[in-house]
Amino acid sequence: DxxxxxxxxxxxxxxxxxxxxxxxxxxxxxxVYWYQQSLxxxxxxxxxxxxxxxxxxxxxxxxxxxxQFPDLHSELNLSSLELGDSALYFCASxxxxxxxxxxxxxxxxxxLTVT
Amino acid sequence: xxxxxxSPEALRLQEGESSSLNCSYTVSxxxxxxxxxxxPGKGPEFLFTLYSAxxxxxxxxxxxxxxxxxxxxxxxAPKPEDSATYLCAVHTITGGGNKLTFGxxxxxxxxx
Numbered sequence: 001d002x003x004x005x006x007x008x009x010x011x012x013x014x015x016x017x018x019x020x021x022x023x024x025x026x027x028x029x030x031x032v033y034w035y036q037q038s039l040x041x042x043x044x045x046x047x048x049x050x051x052x053x054x055x056x057x058x059x060x061x062x063x064x065x066x067x068q069f070p071d072l073h074s075e076l077n078l079s080s081l082e083l084g085d086s087a088l089y090f091c092a093s094x095x096x097x098x099x100x101x102x103x104x105x106x107x108x109x110x111x112l113t114v115t
Numbered sequence: 116x117x118x119x120x121x122s123p124e125a126l127r128l129q130e131g132e133s134s135s136l137n138c139s140y141t142v143s144x145x146x147x148x149x150x151x152x153x154x155p156g157k158g159p160e161f162l163f164t165l166y167s168a169x170x171x172x173x174x175x176x177x178x179x180x181x182x183x184x185x186x187x188x189x190x191x192a193p194k195p196e197d198s199a200t201y202l203c204a205v206h207t208i209t210g211g212g213n214k215l216t217f218g219x220x221x222x223x224x225x226x227x
Contacts, residue, residue: 002158033214043159043202043217055212090158097213101147101166101206104215106158 004107018079025093032074038087121218138203139185
């Protein structure tokens, strides 16, 4: 158990809908990352927050957004869902940020199925 | 653009048959290289961080090494419970933050 929690575990929804995925980082970790894992793309970095502020962006679609709240939990919002958004979404957390490569600890993931 | 390539894509070993997994990378400003283990449907589990060429880390039957262009994960006398997908990732600075760029992994199957 990494100490990172994610809810829900599974989510099935229809095209065009909007969903929210939730992540609680490990105790003491200030940095939260979101990744998408699909069969054909592997693990892709989406976005990073540190202590409530967005710090880095990867290949995140404009239909996707995220935020980190004062209690450090984070939410990833996916809207206008398409079939291709079906994937595993992982949250990871680390204690710090910057030049030192702090280890990122991953949650169990949310499996999103868009029908 | 940062690139991470892992080989082989899949590897089948007999119990006790040692082997190595390869991770080659092209990245500007490498800060560290990570190895993770991932079981089906689960989140990646952290194994090692390597910071500079020549560094080695060991954990049970696993040993990770790093050169300037690649990393190896050596598996000595593997057991069936070592079956998993092994992912490597490079840590880079981007904008005001950082990210991991992952390879597509090596799927390892260890048979009795």
